[in-house]
Amino acid sequence: MTEEVVITDQDDLIINVGPQHPSTHGVLHLVITLNGETVKKVEPHLGYIHRSIEKMCESLTYRQFIYTTSRMDYLSSHINNHCCAMCVEKGLQVEVPPRAQVIRVLMDELTRLASHQLWWGALAMDVGALTPFFLAFREREMINDIMEETCGTRLTMNYMVPGGVMADIHPNFQRRVHEFLAHFKRKIDEYDELITDNIIFQNRTKGIGFISKEDAISYGMSGPSARGSGVQCDIRKLYPYEVYDKLQFKEIIESGGDCFARYMVRMKEMKQSMSIVEQLIDNIPEGDFQAKTKNVLKLPKGEFYSRVETARGELGVYIISEGGTTPYRIKFRSPGYSNLSALDHMTRGQKIGDMVAIMGTLDLVIPDIDR
Amino acid sequence: MSFVKNYIGEVWGAVKSLATGMKLTGQYALRHKKEKITQQYPDNKDTLKLPERFRGEVVLIHDENNEHACTGCTACELACPNGSIKIITKFDLTPEGKKKKAVDTFVYHLDLCTMCNLCIEACPTDAIKMAQTFEHSVTDRNKLIKVLNKPGSKIREGVEEKKSQ
Numbered sequence: 001m002t003e004e005v006v007i008t009d010q011d012d013l014i015i016n017v018g019p020q021h022p023s024t025h026g027v028l029h030l031v032i033t034l035n036g037e038t039v040k041k042v043e044p045h046l047g048y049i050h051r052s053i054e055k056m057c058e059s060l061t062y063r064q065f066i067y068t069t070s071r072m073d074y075l076s077s078h079i080n081n082h083c084c085a086m087c088v089e090k091g092l093q094v095e096v097p098p099r100a101q102v103i104r105v106l107m108d109e110l111t112r113l114a115s116h117q118l119w120w121g122a123l124a125m126d127v128g129a130l131t132p133f134f135l136a137f138r139e140r141e142m143i144n145d146i147m148e149e150t151c152g153t154r155l156t157m158n159y160m161v162p163g164g165v166m167a168d169i170h171p172n173f174q175r176r177v178h179e180f181l182a183h184f185k186r187k188i189d190e191y192d193e194l195i196t197d198n199i200i201f202q203n204r205t206k207g208i209g210f211i212s213k214e215d216a217i218s219y220g221m222s223g224p225s226a227r228g229s230g231v232q233c234d235i236r237k238l239y240p241y242e243v244y245d246k247l248q249f250k251e252i253i254e255s256g257g258d259c260f261a262r263y264m265v266r267m268k269e270m271k272q273s274m275s276i277v278e279q280l281i282d283n284i285p286e287g288d289f290q291a292k293t294k295n296v297l298k299l300p301k302g303e304f305y306s307r308v309e310t311a312r313g314e315l316g317v318y319i320i321s322e323g324g325t326t327p328y329r330i331k332f333r334s335p336g337y338s339n340l341s342a343l344d345h346m347t348r349g350q351k352i353g354d355m356v357a358i359m360g361t362l363d364l365v366i367p368d369i370d371r
Numbered sequence: 372m373s374f375v376k377n378y379i380g381e382v383w384g385a386v387k388s389l390a391t392g393m394k395l396t397g398q399y400a401l402r403h404k405k406e407k408i409t410q411q412y413p414d415n416k417d418t419l420k421l422p423e424r425f426r427g428e429v430v431l432i433h434d435e436n437n438e439h440a441c442t443g444c445t446a447c448e449l450a451c452p453n454g455s456i457k458i459i460t461k462f463d464l465t466p467e468g469k470k471k472k473a474v475d476t477f478v479y480h481l482d483l484c485t486m487c488n489l490c491i492e493a494c495p496t497d498a499i500k501m502a503q504t505f506e507h508s509v510t511d512r513n514k515l516i517k518v519l520n521k522p523g524s525k526i527r528e529g530v531e532e533k534k535s536q
């Protein structure tokens with residue numbers, strides 16, 4: 001028999017944070033039960049930005065549905081598109097040319113860098129430092145410019161198509177990536193000086209929002225948030241796709257389980273991403289950037305699943321096909337949703353001011369949670 | 372004694388870490404080269420150049436004779452995920468007296484377009500492309516429904532409708 005635990009009582013204060021609260025970075029609505037300043041319970045209410053993407057995809061063809069996934073986790077739109085394209089390729093059994101594979105991985109890692117930069121700036125702003133936000137955007141702008149040149153857009157790319165990538169890289173691509181790497185290598189030390197070593201930041205994050213390895217697994221957390229608790233869950237290592245198995249990089253795992261550990265995972269991951277980009281940027285093989293595919297794509301009857309590591313964790317795309325030109329059913333397993341479910345566990349007994357830091361280190365993107 | 376020692380050590384570490392951060396901020400304030408890292412829009416309107424692949428809006432390419440390469444095959448209309456393109460076709464009479472399909476009105480809904488580039492990819496004759504314009508704000512959204520083929524324009528000589536494979 002399960003034991004009923006009563007955690008709230010009559011004198012508790014119930015407040016709403018959001019759906020329009022600056023620290024939730026989107027339309028997330030949290031109903032918080034407070035005893036004084038201590039959080040007793042957090043209840044996320046979703047649905048404010050539900051666009052029914054999964055249902056919409058059922059009426060779109062296998063070429064068309066990919067663009068909608070840029071609007072899920074808009075900070076890793078390349079990686080979302082990548083996962084969808086991979087799933088369709090699995091069904092079609094097409095081989096992606098080596099050049100396209102390398103370009104895809106390059107774009108993924110640049111996206112990861114840009115996403116982590118934005119997260120770093122936003123987290124610093126959440127805990128009360130404004131300057132880092134501007135510094136982060138300065139570097140992120142360089143990546144955005146690179147993307148703009150090659151893909152044509154800055155945020156919602158739709159660059160990965162079934163069979164490869166939409167267009168070849170821009171002639172300036174390699175030069176600009178080199179420039180960015182040289183610039184960011186110097187600047188990432190500034191990030192450390194400003195925030196990582198800062199005593200105020202450390203006091204606000206160390207020991208805050210603890211979640212153990214077992215709990216992280218049972219909540220289904222993934223990505224840097226889970227790796228901060230010592231869970232080995234990097235899809236790039238566990239189920240390597242494209243050229244990841246040929247690359248030298250470390251899976252960053254911290255054992256702390258608190259906000260600072262999750263912070264450190266992302267900071268170190270940025271350096272790993274930079275090293276991946278460095279390994280590939282001068283070694284882009286010659287050849288086609290897109291495999292030959294039919295004009296109208298038809299997946300055979302069956303079920304297909306692909307998974308990638310986005311900047312936030314594991315994204316899964318599950319397609320059921322009835323053999324037609326549109327999917328019968330699509331399901332996205334988004335990392336943000338599972339990570340959010342652990343928020344209640346992490347914030348219990350913490351102060352309400354710390355909740356902002358905890359949410360910041362979970363790196364929630366609301367449209368990803370609420371598809 | 373060790374408590375006091377730890378305490379002083381901690382305070383010293385804290386002051387040092389803050390000083391490091393302040394030093395960096397100070398450096399930026401004093402020795403920074405005063406370069407502007409933000410776009411000075413709209414002051415730089417004349418010099419602002421967007422990359423050639425930038426997706427601003429879909430346009431139909433017309434040459435100097437007011438001719439385009441659109442055969443009215445509606446491949447772009449079918450490729451568009453959200454129905455931003457509507458091709459209204461007509462039948463032209465060729466000199467031999469045969470009927471030939473041609474585009475009558477190329478309606479483009481800029482208000483629906485998501486700049487996904489799928490229509491451009493789908494066009495077999497490369498008749499459309501992405502333009503770099505981005506100042507699309509208007510006060511009436513009906514103004515965003517555009518007709519892309521210019522009045523009096525016709526299909527360029529020699530462009531044939533390709534059958535999609």
Ligand code: SF4
Nearest residue numbers: 451484485487488490
């Ligand atoms: S860019 Fe995409 S949304 Fe816009 S008209 Fe072309 S296919 Fe449709």
Ligand code: SF4
Nearest residue numbers: 441442444445447494
């Ligand atoms: S696909 Fe090209 S040729 Fe066909 S209707 Fe569209 S613009 Fe015209």
